[in-house]
Amino acid sequence: EIVLTQSPxxxxxxxxxxxxxxxxxxxxxxxxxxxYQQKPGQAPRLLIYDASIRATGIPDRFSGSxxxxxxxxxxxxxxxxxFAVYYCQQRFIWVTxxxxxxxxxx
Amino acid sequence: xxxxxxxxPGLVKPSETLSLTCTVSGGSISTYYWSWIRQPPGxxxxxxxxxxxxxxxxxxxxxxxxxxxxxxxxxxxFSLKLRSVTAAxxxxxxxxxxxxxxGSNWFDPxxxxxxxxxxx
Numbered sequence: 001e002i003v004l005t006q007s008p009x010x011x012x013x014x015x016x017x018x019x020x021x022x023x024x025x026x027x028x029x030x031x032x033x034x035x036y037q038q039k040p041g042q043a044p045r046l047l048i049y050d051a052s053i054r055a056t057g058i059p060d061r062f063s064g065s066x067x068x069x070x071x072x073x074x075x076x077x078x079x080x081x082x083f084a085v086y087y088c089q090q091r092f093i094w095v096t097x098x099x100x101x102x103x104x105x106x
Numbered sequence: 107x108x109x110x111x112x113x114x115p116g117l118v119k120p121s122e123t124l125s126l127t128c129t130v131s132g133g134s135i136s137t138y139y140w141s142w143i144r145q146p147p148g149x150x151x152x153x154x155x156x157x158x159x160x161x162x163x164x165x166x167x168x169x170x171x172x173x174x175x176x177x178x179x180x181x182x183x184f185s186l187k188l189r190s191v192t193a194a195x196x197x198x199x200x201x202x203x204x205x206x207x208x209g210s211n212w213f214d215p216x217x218x219x220x221x222x223x224x225x226x
Binding site: 001034036042043044045046049055087089091094095096097098099100 | 149151152166167168205210211212213214215216218219
């Protein structure tokens with residue numbers, strides 16, 4: 001099983017700041033990595049797939065990068081609605097998710 | 107716009123079978139792949155498996171021995187059965203559509219989720 005490790009577990013920032021979230025895979029997943037946003041009481045929403053492609057309707061302040069084992073989700077200029085939990089997911093071998101990064105308001 | 111809605115009992119006894127149904131509206135189930143994903147309270151996400159409208163399916167190896175996903179195209183529904191449940195199966199269960207008709211294993215959209223508790 002491919003294990004995805006997300007860091008940090010919690011990130012405290014203010015609106016307008018830049019957020020950088022990391023996801024590291026236990027073995028190479030090539031570019032087969034996606035990112036989801038989950039707000040309290042809601043289902044996850046796909047943000048990024050294939051490491052860097054924004055899903056339909058996702059604002060361009062969200063961007064993804066990386067390949068192999070190290071990936072990054074960047075959110076430029078945080079909006080109040082961006083504070084949520086973010087999960088990475090790989091589809092290279094079966095499907096597994098990371099444990100999540102909580103982005104909270106500082 | 108396609109919408110998904112999970113339904114089924116919110117409480118299941120240990121050793122029994124958990125049964126859930128996902129009803130798809132706003133689009134036909136006879137395209138795309140359809141998945142079940144669960145999330146234990148306060149924890150991360152676990153993919154259970156997927157099914158295609160033709161009936162072909164695939165499962166998380168860790169759950170393959172206990173899970174069965176089926177599809178009913180006449181009702182635009184697909185279902186999950188998870189046998190021999192324990193407290194560790196307590197979770198919010200989501201149904202989700204594949205984001206791509208060809209089967210990409212990216213999930214979008216999702217249902218709102220339903221909490222299933224396993225307890226006597």
